[in-house]
Amino acid sequence: MIGVGKIKQYSNVLDKPLNKGKQEVSLSAFAFLFSELVQYNQTQVDNIAELERRLEDAGYAVGARVLELLCHRERGNRRETRLLGILSFVHSTVWKILFGKVADSLEKGTEHEDEYMISEKELLVNRFISIPKDMGTFNCGAFVAGIVRGVLDGSGFPAVVTAHFVPMEGQQRPRTTILIKFAEEVLRREARLGG
Amino acid sequence: MHAISQQLSPTIGCTGIDLLEADTFDLHCFQSLTGTKFFVVCEPGTLYMDVLLKLIYELYTDHVLKNPFYEMEMPIRCELFDLNLFQAVQKDRVALLGR
Numbered sequence: 383m384i385g386v387g388k389i390k391q392y393s394n395v396l397d398k399p400l401n402k403g404k405q406e407v408s409l410s411a412f413a414f415l416f417s418e419l420v421q422y423n424q425t426q427v428d429n430i431a432e433l434e435r436r437l438e439d440a441g442y443a444v445g446a447r448v449l450e451l452l453c454h455r456e457r458g459n460r461r462e463t464r465l466l467g468i469l470s471f472v473h474s475t476v477w478k479i480l481f482g483k484v485a486d487s488l489e490k491g492t493e494h495e496d497e498y499m500i501s502e503k504e505l506l507v508n509r510f511i512s513i514p515k516d517m518g519t520f521n522c523g524a525f526v527a528g529i530v531r532g533v534l535d536g537s538g539f540p541a542v543v544t545a546h547f548v549p550m551e552g553q554q555r556p557r558t559t560i561l562i563k564f565a566e567e568v569l570r571r572e573a574r575l576g577g
Numbered sequence: 578m579h580a581i582s583q584q585l586s587p588t589i590g591c592t593g594i595d596l597l598e599a600d601t602f603d604l605h606c607f608q609s610l611t612g613t614k615f616f617v618v619c620e621p622g623t624l625y626m627d628v629l630l631k632l633i634y635e636l637y638t639d640h641v642l643k644n645p646f647y648e649m650e651m652p653i654r655c656e657l658f659d660l661n662l663f664q665a666v667q668k669d670r671v672a673l674l675g676r
Contacts, residue, residue: 413643420645510643512656517646554660 413510420511420522430520438528438543445532448476461537465564465572468537472530473500480529481506491561496569500530500560501548508558521545523558530560540565579614605630613637629669636661 423436453461456475462468473488491497505523513520523545531543542563547556579593593614597604603623607615607630615630615637640658641647647655 410643417643417645424645510640510657512640512644512646512658514646514654522645 409506409509416507416522416525417511419525430517434520434524437522437524438531441525441528441530442532442535443528445529445534446536447532448479448529449533449536452476452479463538464575465539465568468534468539469498469562472533476529476533486557494563496564496566498562498564500562501557502560503557504555505545505558519547521547521558523560527560530562534562539568541568579608607631607634609634625669629665632665633662636665 419440420433420437423433423440427433427436449461452471452475453459462471469488472485474484477483477485485500485502487499487501489499489501491499505526507525508522511522513522527543527545531541534541534543542565544561546559546561548559549556582594583592593608594604594606596606598621601621603619603621603626605617605619605626607617607627609615615633617626617630617633619626636658640661641653641655644655644657647653653659
């Protein structure tokens with residue numbers, strides 16, 4: 383019979399096994415969808431700060447779900463409890479699942495104890511986006527910052543996460559830095575655990 | 578121009594102007610499936626302009642259409658599009674003319 387493939391069709395989506403492979407999505411399809419997300423939010427807000435917050439909130443929902451999925455798929459239902467552990471989890475595992483590669487670099491902030499930075503030469507979500515001059519420092523990477531915040535919040539590391547453009551000499555396009563600022567309680571707990 | 582040429586054309590099945598040759602310049606045209614037209618003005622006798630036009634079309638779909646801040650029918654002010662277009666033309670010039 384034509385059309386009967388090897389894949390078993392589940393009538394209830396909840397019965398589908400969670401480990402069902404990693405499918406790939408077309409970059410163009412995602413780019414159009416993301417562009418539409420930004421455009422839709424633009425019509426709903428009055429200023430740029432609101433737009434950034436909305437994109438971040440959208441990313442937060444993604445982050446929370448990605449954390450659950452990854453903990454089950456990759457980590458065998460364990461989650462990180464140490465600061466460096468969760469940071470390297472975000473930097474490698476989360477980035478690998480979302481963007482197909484690990485993040486370019488993970489650095490500790492020099493000015494403050496509670497700041498860490500994940501840098502990327504060019505965020506995947508920003509690949510086709512050119513910010514007009516009159517939007518100032520707006521960065522669609524706020525979506526990715528939201529994802530990171532969702533992952534960190536879900537793991538018990540409350541933080542403020544923002545995305546910034548950092549101009550580099552010798553390169554036309556600035557690189558993007560996700561700045562993570564952990565809450566007080568995280569540092570206190572980390573100190574108590576002997577970090 | 579396309580509509581006029583379609584009616585004037587001596588051959589059947591004409592879809593519009595592809596190439597306009599003049600003394601001091603050539604005008605190449607590429608029409609997408611949606612009717613968006615791309616024109617390139619170049620020195621007479623330049624080769625491989627259709628390849629360049631296809632490349633420009635690709636750049637257009639990538640950096641202009643996927644840009645949430647671009648409004649349709651407005652002049653294109655996308656930094657990425659300009660950058661990649663410039664690079665494509667430079668590469669083209671170097672490869673073809675050795676300059």
